[in-house]
Amino acid sequence: MLADPYARAEKVPAHVPPSLVFDYDMYTSPGFDPAGVEDIHVIWKRLHTTHPKIFWTPHYGGHWVVTPFTEIARMQQGFQFFKHRAVYSA
Numbered sequence: 170m171l172a173d174p175y176a177r178a179e180k181v182p183a184h185v186p187p188s189l190v191f192d193y194d195m196y197t198s199p200g201f202d203p204a205g206v207e208d209i210h211v212i213w214k215r216l217h218t219t220h221p222k223i224f225w226t227p228h229y230g231g232h233w234v235v236t237p238f239t240e241i242a243r244m245q246q247g248f249q250f251f252k253h254r255a256v257y258s259a
Contacts, residue, residue, distance in 0.1 A: 178231030185225045193220065194228040 181190050193216075200207050200215065213236055222237045235241055244251050 176230060178227040181225065181227065182231070189221060189224045191220055191224045191226055191234075192228075193224070193226045193234060195234075 181187070195201060195212075196203075198212060198215075200212050216234075216236050220234075220236075223233060223235050223240060225231065225233050235244060
């Protein structure tokens, strides 16, 4: 467990292909509104045009970002194969 869950990962795990590593932080993403005024679907659509549908980011200790509904549903149904850890913005 990280001492600071908001810290960036110091290195990319060996199993993550460099082509899938992106410096993406949803809390500083263009258009993100902490008050929730902007439609989150606009942010997801923007992600689909600028990033792969599944990618890894070093933010918050490093994690995968998955945006297609079909893949999210598959991951939720196969929860025993995927690690889940909640990280909330302060």
